[in-house]
Amino acid sequence: MGRPRKFSREGVLQTALPVFWKYGFTGTTLLDLEQATGVNKSGLYAEFESKEALFVASLRHYLDTRTGRALLTAEPLGWGNIERFLEEAPSCAFDQRGCFFVNSMRELDCLPAEARKVIADGRVKLKQLLRANVAVENPKIDVKSVCELISVFFSGICIEANLNTDRKRARRKIRDFMEMLRVAKSTAGSGLVQDSTPSLLK
Amino acid sequence: MGRPRKFSREGVLQTALPVFWKYGFTGTTLLDLEQATGVNKSGLYAEFESKEALFVASLRHYLDTRTGRALLTAEPLGWGNIERFLEEAPSCAFDQRGCFFVNSMRELDCLPAEARKVIADGRVKLKQLLRANVAVENPKIDVKSVCELISVFFSGICIEANLNTDRKRARRKIRDFMEMLRVAKSTAGSGLVQDSTPSLLK
DNA sequence: GAGGTATTGAACTCTTCAGTTCAAAAGGTG
DNA sequence: CACCTTTTGAACTGAAGAGTTCAATACCTC
Numbered sequence: 001m002g003r004p005r006k007f008s009r010e011g012v013l014q015t016a017l018p019v020f021w022k023y024g025f026t027g028t029t030l031l032d033l034e035q036a037t038g039v040n041k042s043g044l045y046a047e048f049e050s051k052e053a054l055f056v057a058s059l060r061h062y063l064d065t066r067t068g069r070a071l072l073t074a075e076p077l078g079w080g081n082i083e084r085f086l087e088e089a090p091s092c093a094f095d096q097r098g099c100f101f102v103n104s105m106r107e108l109d110c111l112p113a114e115a116r117k118v119i120a121d122g123r124v125k126l127k128q129l130l131r132a133n134v135a136v137e138n139p140k141i142d143v144k145s146v147c148e149l150i151s152v153f154f155s156g157i158c159i160e161a162n163l164n165t166d167r168k169r170a171r172r173k174i175r176d177f178m179e180m181l182r183v184a185k186s187t188a189g190s191g192l193v194q195d196s197t198p199s200l201l202k
Numbered sequence: 203m204g205r206p207r208k209f210s211r212e213g214v215l216q217t218a219l220p221v222f223w224k225y226g227f228t229g230t231t232l233l234d235l236e237q238a239t240g241v242n243k244s245g246l247y248a249e250f251e252s253k254e255a256l257f258v259a260s261l262r263h264y265l266d267t268r269t270g271r272a273l274l275t276a277e278p279l280g281w282g283n284i285e286r287f288l289e290e291a292p293s294c295a296f297d298q299r300g301c302f303f304v305n306s307m308r309e310l311d312c313l314p315a316e317a318r319k320v321i322a323d324g325r326v327k328l329k330q331l332l333r334a335n336v337a338v339e340n341p342k343i344d345v346k347s348v349c350e351l352i353s354v355f356f357s358g359i360c361i362e363a364n365l366n367t368d369r370k371r372a373r374r375k376i377r378d379f380m381e382m383l384r385v386a387k388s389t390a391g392s393g394l395v396q397d398s399t400p401s402l403l404k
Numbered sequence: 405g406a407g408g409t410a411t412t413g414a415a416c417t418c419t420t421c422a423g424t425t426c427a428a429a430a431g432g433t434g
Numbered sequence: 435c436a437c438c439t440t441t442t443g444a445a446c447t448g449a450a451g452a453g454t455t456c457a458a459t460a461c462c463t464c
Contacts, residue, residue, distance in 0.1 A: 002410035003460045027228045027312045030452060040413055041453075051452070105364050106308040110229045123365075145378050152375055156358030162307050163325075173354055176347045180386045204440030205430045232422060242443055243423075253422065 009047055012037045013061040016054060018095040021062075021103065025055050026110050052112040059118050062100045072129035077136045079178060082150060086174045090158045092167050098158030105155070127151060146181065153177055211249055214239045215263040218256060220297040223305065227257050228312045254314040261320050264302045274331035279338045281380060284352060288376045292360045294369050300360035307357070329353060348383065355379055 015037045019028050030051060034041060048054040071085045090098045097103075101122050108116060130147040157170060217239045221230050232243060232253060239246070250256040273287045292300045299305075303324050310318060332349040359372060 001462060002408080003412080004462080005411060022311055024226075024228070024309065024312070026226070027309070029450080031450085040411095042412065042414090042455085045453070046411080102361060103308050105361055106305050107226065107229070108364055109224055110226070120365075145374070148371075148375050149378055149382070152355060152358035152362060152379075154358070155361045156354035156356070159304060159307055159357045159361050160354060162310055163322075169350075172347070173350050176351055177354075180351070180382050184382045184385050203432060204438080205432080205442080207441060231420080233420085242441095244425085244442065244444090247423070248441080 005043070007037065007039045007043060007047075009057075010061075012039055012044070012047065012054075013058055017058045017062060017100070018093075020055055020058050021100045022095045022097070024103065024107050025051075025115075026107065052115070056112060056114045056118060059100065059104070059115055063118070063122060068126070069129065072133060077133045079133070079137055079182060081133045082130065083174065083178045086150075086154060086157060086177070087171055089154070090161050090170070092161055092170070098161035099154075102155050102158035103162070106159075123151075126154075141184070149181075207245070209239070209241045209245060209249075211259075212263075214241055214246065214249065214256075215260055219260045219264060219302070220295075222257055222260050223302045224297045224299070226305065226309050226312075227253075227317075228309065254317070258314060258316045258320060261302065261306070261317055265320070265324060270328075271331065274335060279335045281335070281339055281384060283335045284332065284383075285376060285380045288352075288356060288359060288379070289373055291356070292363050292372070294363055294372070300363035301356075304357050304360035305364070308361075325353075328356075343386070351383075 016033055019032050019036045023032065028051075030041060030044070033044060033051075033054070037044070044054065048057060066089070068085060068089045071088060072081050074081055074084075092098075101119055104111065104115065104119055108119070111119075127147055130150050131143060134141075134143045134146050134150070157173065161170065218235055221234050221238045225234065230253075232246070235246060235253075235256070236243060246256065250259060268291070270287060270291045273290060274283050276283055276286075294300075303321055306313065306317065306321055310321070313321075329349055332352050333345060336343075336345045336348045336352070359375065363372065
């Protein structure tokens with residue numbers, strides 16, 4: 001019954017994603033998408049309502065296919081997971097630098113409302129996953145604050161991945177950061193910190 | 203000798219900057235720029251060669267008018283300067299969130315070559331300024347590594363400023379980060395860190 | 405292999421974009 | 435106040451943007 005289509009929704013998302021990732025939503029044209037996916041406009045519009053809908057679907061596809069979640073739920077929970085997450089979650093492929101979510105944060109004002117929601121929800125989820133891993137390490141440290149620091153550091157790593165920094169240098173930074181986290185944890189309550197209102201330590 | 207113009211180059215840059223800042227280069231249209239600056243296209247093109255040239259000029263104007271440099275060269279050098287820089291450099295105005303430079307890093311692939319160079323040079327300069335402030339604090343710590351961490355953290359803070367995070371929460375994160383830096387410094391060489399190849403400590 | 409349905413791709417629309425042109429207006433100067 | 439240079443704003447251009455339409459094509463079913 002009728003001609004079968006040449007493309008799959010999955011396949012389109014997989015090939016459209018790197019384009020949006022590299023050029024952003026406003027920076028991507030329909031011509032770019034046609035060329036990348038190999039699917040004509042009419043095909044794309046048959047499957048997706050609009051460029052915005054395709055973007056949102058790409059965002060969701062990204063969430064579903066990335067390893068981030070798996071990395072942060074691996075047993076045993078702890079610093080190890082966080083270190084692996086920081087190292088492996090940000091991509092460094094030519095057309096997929098850093099993290100699609102973090103990149104999109106820059107463009108928030110130009111994005112469809114639904115995309116903004118997906119991003120906000122994604123961040124909440126990330127914080128939860130981080131929290132679980134930090135919590136098992138040391139109750140002396142204010143878990144939420146540490147998670148915030150890790151989140152900021154992750155965003156920074158991702159954004160800087162847009163420059164030419166090679167993976168090796170990024171790994172070095174991550175190691176240093178983790179070392180700092182572990183030291184801070186070890187010395188919690190040791191009296192070394194004399195700030196008037198220490199917030200990192202309970 | 204002819205009619206005097208109603209606008210100044212300075213004034214245009216000052217009003218164009220927030221538009222580029224908020225919507226990025228590709229997200230900004232000439233109509234946006236006309237409305238924001240109050241200057242007609244023909245006026246803009248009389249002063250600037252192209253949209254790209256106006257963007258680059260805005261980027262340079264940003265560099266020249268920001269307090270970042272002053273904050274990092276204030277005497278005495280040290281953690282205090284860095285903390286003030288992290289707190290005060292990222293803007294949180296409605297249409298100027300985070301740092302224009304960091305925001306532009308996301309868009310690098312759509313930017314004119316000259317803009318890319320300005321950004322790269324700006325980052326080198328920032329690293330130098332950070333270095334001077336870190337160096338005076340403690341020779342036991344690998345200065346360059348610490349600077350990299352601060353730079354990543356700064357980028358992260360700036361990118362996350364694009365979300366609705368209020369200044370108060372950002373300040374809290376910065377205090378925590380600085381605390382960690384200071385603790386790491388204090389415990390350098392204390393034997394708490396047992397990694398096989400510690401890179402943060404000399 | 406004929407029939408029927410769904411996909412396809414090219415041509416088309418309408419809008420917006422960056423950039424140009426130029427007659428009219430404006431104001432300093434003598 | 436008349437002259438002359440310069441700015442100005444509106445109309446214009448050509449290209450590129452998103453999104454639509456539809457005849458031709460492909461392929462599955464019977």
